[in-house]
Amino acid sequence: MRDPTLRGERLGRQLRELRESYERALAAPRVHERALGDPHVLFEVAGSTFALRAAELGELRNATDLVRVPAGGPLIAGAIAHRQEIVQVIDLRALFELPERGGPAGFVLVLRPLALRTGVLCERLLGLHRVAPDALSRLDRVYASGHFMHGARSVAVLRSEALVQDPEPG
């Protein structure tokens, strides 16, 4: 059994480091945003890792709000209510013919490019990361604009406008 006293000390230290990091971040000098890269939301579907630019997202929600749509086809996982609008949610697993999902659907990423709204169902969020331009490899695909390595993972950067406009198997 681990020592609870050590646990408490570690937690207090982490909080202190968190506060110091927060203060350092606020006090840090401004750097060029382009050099840091755009922030991307990394998520996982059926064991594959994908990324979407944060600027193209409208909201991140729990999948518990998902409502199944009768006769919606394999691509349409359901619909959610987003800011007084009904937004369809697509299933990337069916779109990319991925194998069985690795777990229950946890989140819905609401895309908002070009004032259109579409939701993407994902199983797990991996965080928000800035992707530097030199780390991003360009791809000329219908649904993917590039990819980069996040640790040992190969992450595909999805085209949100393609997913919103033509959610067909590619």
Added chain:
Amino acid sequence: MLRRMSIRRQVAFALAIVGGILAVAIGASLYQVRETQRLTGHNLEVRAPALLAASKLLAGVDRSQAELAGGLLHPDHARTHARAAAWLEEVEPALARLEVLAAGGDGAHVQELRSLATGLRTAQEAIEQRGPAAQQSGLELERSAQQAERIRALVLGLVAGEAELLERDAALAREQVAELLLLHWLLLGSGVVAAGLAGSYIGRTVRRRISAESGELMGSVAELRTSSHELSSGATAQVTCMSEFSNTIRELASASVQIVERCRQVARQSEAAVLRCQDGGHAVAQAQEVVDAIKAQIEKVVHHMLELGSKSQEINLAADVITELAEQTTILSYNAAIEAAAAGEAGRSFAVVADQVGRLSDRAKEAVRDVRALIADIQRSSNTTIMATEDGLKAAERGREVQADAGEKMEQIIDVIQNALDSIREIEMSATQQSTAALHVNVGIESAAAAAKRFETSARQCLQLAGALTRSAENLNDI
């Protein structure tokens, strides 16, 4: 048949024959002597008094005649009367004797003699009555003198006859004595001959019997010697066995004494064991009380641990809430970051805040995981403690049962030890009695050993006696 008789009976038979012959001879002799004595006695008892009476009669007649003659010369009637009375007193018994004599012999003489005596007395009475009538008295005196003379003649004749009879009886007695002597010699000779024949026959028989008996005696003596030798050996072995037996009995008595002492030691130890068991029983009872107290404390611990488990469940629920809050906070931080990204440069600080909120929610999740781990550890420890306390309860209950059983066993042990103590005391008493009995037996065995020793000595003496008997039998066989 005579040969089949024993020596003693043969000797007795021979002695009986000789004795019979001698008895017949002695009987005949006694009979002859008795007859002779009877005849002689008769003569002495009858004729001798008759002869004496006759002599007295003659003397009385002579004196009467003289008195009568004197009375006539000097008449004194009183004196004469007295003398006549005295004469009659003397004559009367003589006459009675003569009458007796006459009854077995010549009665005519006695009748005549009696008539003469009567006449003489009559004459004398007449003389006394007439007194002074001398003439008549003279006549009477003369007549009485004649009668007296006649009496004298008769008495003399009677005496002569009696003398002849006595002579004849004496001759007869001599003849009878001679016959008796002859008979004696004949019987003595026949007895000697019979004794000689019987002695010869008995001698042969005795020699034959002695020869046979000496043979048997030698055989018997040989057997006696063998038996005596065996008896001597047996007696020696018996003495040795008795000695060993006595030693064994002494050892047994010594062992009994040791058993008694050991029994006493064991009895003392058993009494101490009973006291210890009683102390043990008290200790068991106290231990039961302690176990009960421990059980109560363990039950309290179990109760508290169950409460702790319940609280842990509540903490888990709270952690779930915190986890949900952290999740929502994470989502909120993402949304904030998304909004900041949409705001561009203006949302840079807001992005920092969103990032910090996300990190904070991550930290909150980690903290919740730590809390859950802690709660899991606590629950595991609690479960382990509860199981341990349940085991402790079971162990306490079992310990209580074991102690109760130990208490019962202790009581049973006390009973067993008490019974053993009683048995040991009985054994001690029996061993004491056995020791005493062994000593008595030892005394008896020593007496028996002494008797066996004496028996051994007697057996050796018998052996020596058997040797002597063998020699005697050999000597007897040589006879």
